[in-house]
Amino acid sequence: MSTERDVERIVRSWLDEGVNVVPERVLDAVLDRVPATPQRRVSWLARRTPTLNTYSRLGLVAAAVLAVVIVGIGLFGKSLNVGPAPSPTPSPSASASLVAASNPLAGTWLAAEVTCAQQVAAIEAAGYTAEQITQAGADLVAQQGGSADGFFDPTCANASKTDQYSVVFDGLPLAATIRSATIYDHGAVTSPQSYGVTDGSTFEFGNHNGKAWDICLTFHYAIVGDVLTITSIDPRCPGAGDAPLLDQIALTAFFEAPFTRQP
Amino acid sequence: MDTELVVRAQRGDEGAFASLAVAAGDRLHAVAHRILRDTDLAEDATQQALLNVWRDLPQLRDPARFDAWSYRLLVRACYAEARRTRQSASNLRLLPSDQPVGADGLSSVVDRDQLERGFRRLSIDHRAVVVLHHYLDLPLSEVAETLGVPEGTVRSRLHYAMRGLRAALDADARPTRREGAQ
Numbered sequence: 001m002s003t004e005r006d007v008e009r010i011v012r013s014w015l016d017e018g019v020n021v022v023p024e025r026v027l028d029a030v031l032d033r034v035p036a037t038p039q040r041r042v043s044w045l046a047r048r049t050p051t052l053n054t055y056s057r058l059g060l061v062a063a064a065v066l067a068v069v070i071v072g073i074g075l076f077g078k079s080l081n082v083g084p085a086p087s088p089t090p091s092p093s094a095s096a097s098l099v100a101a102s103n104p105l106a107g108t109w110l111a112a113e114v115t116c117a118q119q120v121a122a123i124e125a126a127g128y129t130a131e132q133i134t135q136a137g138a139d140l141v142a143q144q145g146g147s148a149d150g151f152f153d154p155t156c157a158n159a160s161k162t163d164q165y166s167v168v169f170d171g172l173p174l175a176a177t178i179r180s181a182t183i184y185d186h187g188a189v190t191s192p193q194s195y196g197v198t199d200g201s202t203f204e205f206g207n208h209n210g211k212a213w214d215i216c217l218t219f220h221y222a223i224v225g226d227v228l229t230i231t232s233i234d235p236r237c238p239g240a241g242d243a244p245l246l247d248q249i250a251l252t253a254f255f256e257a258p259f260t261r262q263p
Numbered sequence: 264m265d266t267e268l269v270v271r272a273q274r275g276d277e278g279a280f281a282s283l284a285v286a287a288g289d290r291l292h293a294v295a296h297r298i299l300r301d302t303d304l305a306e307d308a309t310q311q312a313l314l315n316v317w318r319d320l321p322q323l324r325d326p327a328r329f330d331a332w333s334y335r336l337l338v339r340a341c342y343a344e345a346r347r348t349r350q351s352a353s354n355l356r357l358l359p360s361d362q363p364v365g366a367d368g369l370s371s372v373v374d375r376d377q378l379e380r381g382f383r384r385l386s387i388d389h390r391a392v393v394v395l396h397h398y399l400d401l402p403l404s405e406v407a408e409t410l411g412v413p414e415g416t417v418r419s420r421l422h423y424a425m426r427g428l429r430a431a432l433d434a435d436a437r438p439t440r441r442e443g444a445q
Contacts, residue, residue, distance in 0.1 A: 007429040015398040022292035030313040
């Protein structure tokens with residue numbers, strides 16, 4: 001009777017025998033079909049920041065504590081310094097006001113809390129059919145590997161769940177006219193995004209890879225006082241194809257309620 | 264794997280993908296051939312897996328994980344090929360079973376034959392675990408990650424697969440020993 005080690009050794013030896021080179025015709029067939037095979041771009045919903053586990057949360061807390069300690073030491077150390085004052089540098093508030101002057105969206109915006117039913121009603125009011133909404137829910141489940149418990153679920157599987165969206169248009173440049181943005185739900189990061197202000201009433205929003213838009217939608221906006229209103233959506237941007245249905249529907253829900261500028 | 268190539272291919276660079284396919288093609292085909300034990304099926308699975316790599320590359324979050332991710336797509340393609348054909352042992356060439364037993368109690372010719380039979384009796388789930396662990400030398404944790412199943416499931420599959428292969432080998436050894444004792 002053979003021992004476990006005998007069997008393992010024989011199996012390994014047996015597996016080492018055999019084909020090791022892919023026939024050229026296989027590669028040729030693949031490369032011939034690539035130009036006609038579109039790549040599946042990922043919805044921005046599926047790119048949302050994954051839920052942090054306990055260790056990740058502890059790590060972030062530790063990093064935050066360490067940052068506070070370092071800043072504290074720096075401030076304390078400066079207070080002990082003697083000698084000539086350092087040369088003046090531009091203050092952060094001066095930089096922020098420059099950004100705000102050229103970019104009216106720059107800043108943090110918060111919407112009111114909404115239920116899933118309210119969001120679905122807004123999607124239907126925008127002209128999407130129940131079938132399209134169901135399809136978007138199925139796409140979301142597929143992209144997230146079997147669950148739709150993210151910050152928006154078109155199927156409203158959890159009817160009692162509410163969302164409160166905020167968006168930070170933060171002004172960090174990603175490309176010539178493209179800057180970063182971050183979407184939050186109840187204060188938790190859900191999705192890093194990109195945007196570009198086209199003019200005084202239009203901006204583009206989606207996934208920008210640094211060279212071109214992977215997914216992009218065009219929005220019209222109006223700012224009255226401290227209130228930002230998104231009034232219409234075009235599911236594409238100049239030079240880019242239609243955004244996936246899921247993105248169209250989710251952003252309809254996301255931008256449905258007015259946002260208020262936060263300090 | 265060159266992550267720069269992966270990133271370029273993710274952005275739709277067909278030339279970069281061609282380089283990736285050439286670099287990854289041999290190892291993917293080798294694994295497919297060992298799981299499916301059939302040249303035609305292995306070629307079809309490799310071809311489909313490479314096309315799926317191209318199609319789904321933008322969804323790969325960490326380009327450094329390309330190798331493990333591509334094995335996952337390959338194993339899925341193997342499942343699909345196996346389901347599509349279901350020809351299991353029909354093409355197996357049976358070797359003579361009265362080969363002399365070697366000094367270690369195992370004859371290489373008989374072993375191959377018995378292993379081939381035993382392996383073909385395994386499900387694709389079990390074959391994939393055996394090949395990823397014993398051919399690619401992936402640790403069980405990586406096999407679990409590649410297949411998208413818990414590590415305990417991998418251990419269980421490996422245990423039952425190796426038990427099946429051992430039984431196949433012993434089934435050959437027992438009658439030969441009895442004959443030798445007469």
